[in-house]
Amino acid sequence: MHDPIVTMKDVSYAYENKHALNKINFTISQGSFIGLVGPNGGGKTTLIKLLLGILKPQHGSIELFGVPMNKFKHWNKIGFVSQKANAFNLGFPASVQEVVSMGLTAKVGYLKFFTKEHRQKIEKAVAQVGMSEYLHENIGDLSGGQQQRIFIARALVSDPELLILDEPTVGVDAENVKKFYDLLHQLNNDSGITLLLVTHDIGTMTHHATDIVCLNKHLHFHGNPSEFSSLSDKDLSHFYGHPLNLVTHNH
Amino acid sequence: MIANFFEYEFLRNTFYTGLLIGLIAPLLGTFIVVRRLSLIADALSHVTLAGIAFGLLLEKKYILGGVITPFYAGMGFSVIGSVFIERLRSVYKAYQELAIPIILSGGVGLSVIFISLANGFNTDLYNYLFGSVSAVSRSDLYSIIVITVIVITVIFLFYKELFMLSFDEEHAVVSGIHAKRIHFLFIVLTALVIAASIRIVGVLLVSALMTLPVAASIRIAKGFKQTIVLSIIFGEISVIIGLISGYYFEIPPGGTIVVTSILILLLSISIKKLKFNLSRKKAIQ
Numbered sequence A: 001m002h003d004p005i006v007t008m009k010d011v012s013y014a015y016e017n018k019h020a021l022n023k024i025n026f027t028i029s030q031g032s033f034i035g036l037v038g039p040n041g042g043g044k045t046t047l048i049k050l051l052l053g054i055l056k057p058q059h060g061s062i063e064l065f066g067v068p069m070n071k072f073k074h075w076n077k078i079g080f081v082s083q084k085a086n087a088f089n090l091g092f093p094a095s096v097q098e099v100v101s102m103g104l105t106a107k108v109g110y111l112k113f114f115t116k117e118h119r120q121k122i123e124k125a126v127a128q129v130g131m132s133e134y135l136h137e138n139i140g141d142l143s144g145g146q147q148q149r150i151f152i153a154r155a156l157v158s159d160p161e162l163l164i165l166d167e168p169t170v171g172v173d174a175e176n177v178k179k180f181y182d183l184l185h186q187l188n189n190d191s192g193i194t195l196l197l198v199t200h201d202i203g204t205m206t207h208h209a210t211d212i213v214c215l216n217k218h219l220h221f222h223g224n225p226s227e228f229s230s231l232s233d234k235d236l237s238h239f240y241g242h243p244l245n246l247v248t249h250n251h
Numbered sequence B: 001m002i003a004n005f006f007e008y009e010f011l012r013n014t015f016y017t018g019l020l021i022g023l024i025a026p027l028l029g030t031f032i033v034v035r036r037l038s039l040i041a042d043a044l045s046h047v048t049l050a051g052i053a054f055g056l057l058l059e060k061k062y063i064l065g066g067v068i069t070p071f072y073a074g075m076g077f078s079v080i081g082s083v084f085i086e087r088l089r090s091v092y093k094a095y096q097e098l099a100i101p102i103i104l105s106g107g108v109g110l111s112v113i114f115i116s117l118a119n120g121f122n123t124d125l126y127n128y129l130f131g132s133v134s135a136v137s138r139s140d141l142y143s144i145i146v147i148t149v150i151v152i153t154v155i156f157l158f159y160k161e162l163f164m165l166s167f168d169e170e171h172a173v174v175s176g177i178h179a180k181r182i183h184f185l186f187i188v189l190t191a192l193v194i195a196a197s198i199r200i201v202g203v204l205l206v207s208a209l210m211t212l213p214v215a216a217s218i219r220i221a222k223g224f225k226q227t228i229v230l231s232i233i234f235g236e237i238s239v240i241i242g243l244i245s246g247y248y249f250e251i252p253p254g255g256t257i258v259v260t261s262i263l264i265l266l267l268s269i270s271i272k273k274l275k276f277n278l279s280r281k282k283a284i285q
Helices: A044-051 A096-108 A116-128 A144-156 A174-189 A202-208 A225-229 A233-240 B002-007 B009-034 B038-061 B070-091 B093-117 B123-130 B138-157 B159-167 B169-174 B179-201 B206-220 B224-249 B253-284
Strands: A004-015 A018-029 A033-037 A059-064 A078-081 A162-166 A194-198 A211-216 A218-223
Touching: A004 A044, A018 A044, A018 A059, A018 A194, A018 A211, A018 A218, A033 A044, A033 A174, A033 A202, A044 A059, A044 A162, A044 A194, A078 A144, A096 A116, A096 A144, A096 B159, A096 B169, A116 A144, A144 A162, A144 A174, A174 A194, A174 A202, A202 A211, A202 A225, A211 A225, A211 A233, A218 A225, A218 A233, B002 B009, B002 B224, B009 B038, B009 B138, B009 B159, B009 B179, B009 B206, B009 B224, B038 B070, B038 B093, B038 B123, B038 B179, B038 B206, B070 B093, B070 B123, B070 B138, B070 B179, B138 B159, B138 B179, B159 B169, B159 B179, B169 B179, B179 B206, B179 B253, B206 B224, B206 B253, B224 B253
Parallel strands: A033 A194, A033 A211, A078 A162, A162 A194
Antiparallel strands: A004 A018, A004 A059, A211 A218
C-alpha cells in the first residue's frame, strides 16, 4: 500500500444551508487511478474545488502530501484539467506552445520569464501527449480530442504528482475518448502519476481505474472496480437516488 | 507633405504621439479583444469625455483650469471609471456586461451636464470628439511618453499572467494567480491608454484604434505574440496614413485613421478567405 497523498477527514461543505458534502472521509494513495462517480449535484465538483483550495472546508480537515491544506504551498504538484477546458473561446489566437506554457506560469512566478529549460519542458509535455507536430498551430484549429490532449499537456508541464480531471471527455467523440483513456493509462502506469477522474462513464471506469469512489453528498462507496461491479442494481440505485443499471464496456 | 510633420513643432508632437498610441492602443487592445471586453474601451472613452468637459469647464469658469487641464481631468475620470467598472462587474457577477452601459451612459450624462454648465464649448470639444492634428502640446506629448513607458513595462513584466487570465481565468485562479489584482492593473492601464489616445483619434473613435487592428491581425496570425505584433504594425500603418491624409485633406485624423484601419481589416479578411479557398481547392484535387 502506497502513502496517501490526499487525506480528507470528516469534510463537510454546504452552499447556503444546502449540503453538498457531508462528513467525507477518504484517502488517495500514490499511484492510484481513482474514478469519482455519482449523480449530478452529488458534490463531485465541490470535492475537487476543495482539493484545489478554491473552497475551504466548513468542517473537517484536508491534508495534501502530508501537509495541512492551509499550510500547503506546492500547488504545482497538483495538475487540473477542468470540465470547461474544452469550452474555451475557440477563436482565441493562442498556439499550442503558448497554451501549454500557462501550466508553468504560477511555478515560474511573478516578474520572472520563461527560460530555454522551460521551453524544453513545454515541448516534452506536448510530446508526451503525442501532439508535437501541432506545437505552433492555433489551439482553435484542432479537434475536440486534440484540444483535450493539449489541456492535459498544460497540466503535465509542471510535473504534477496528482492529476485531477473533471469530466474531461464531455463533447469528445467515441474514438478520441478511447485514445484519451489509453493516454491516462500510460500516464498512470509509465509515469506514475496519480489520477483522480470525475466521470459519468461508470462502465468504462470499471476497466481503467484502480479505485472507484461513489459520491452523492455522502461517500457511498470506495473500493476496487470488481467490488463495484458486483454491487446490486438496488445498491447502485440507492447510491444514485434513482434507478440505475450498470453496463460495463471497454471503450 | 511628410516634411511638414518634422518642420513644425505642433505637427511633430502629433506625429510622435500618433506613433506612441499606434503602439500601445493595439498592444492593450489585443488583450481587450480576446477577453471579449471591446465595449469597455467605448464606456471608458465616454467617461473620459466627461472628464474633458469638466476640465474645459474649469478652464472657462474657474482659476483651477491652469492646474487641472482637460487632458488630466479626462485621464482622472477614465481611471475612476475603470475602478467603477470593476466594482460593478463584481456586483453583477451573472450580468457583467451591465457595467458597460451603466458607465457609458453615466459618462455621457455627466458630459452633458458639464457642457451645459459651461454654456457650451468652442472647437476644443470638437477636437476632443474626433481628434485633431494640431491639438497635441509638448506637455501632452511628455505625458503620453510616460503612459507609454508605464504600459509597456507593466505588459512586459506581467505578460504571462495577463495571457493566462485572458485565455482561462478559472485555470489562472486555480494556479494561484492573483486574478483580481492583475485585472485591476489591466483595466487602469486601459483607462490611461484611452486618455492618451483621445487627443489624436477623439472620444468617439478611440475604441476603434484598440480593436480594429486586432480584428485584422486575429484573422491571419498564428499564436498570441504574432497577433500582438501584427496588431501593432496595423495600428502604426493606420495612424501614419490617417495622420498624413487627415492633415492633407483637412479632416480630423480620427476619421482617416479609422477608415484606414477598416481597409486593412477588409484586406486581412480577403487574404484569409483567399487562403481558405486555395487550400480547399488543393484538398479537393
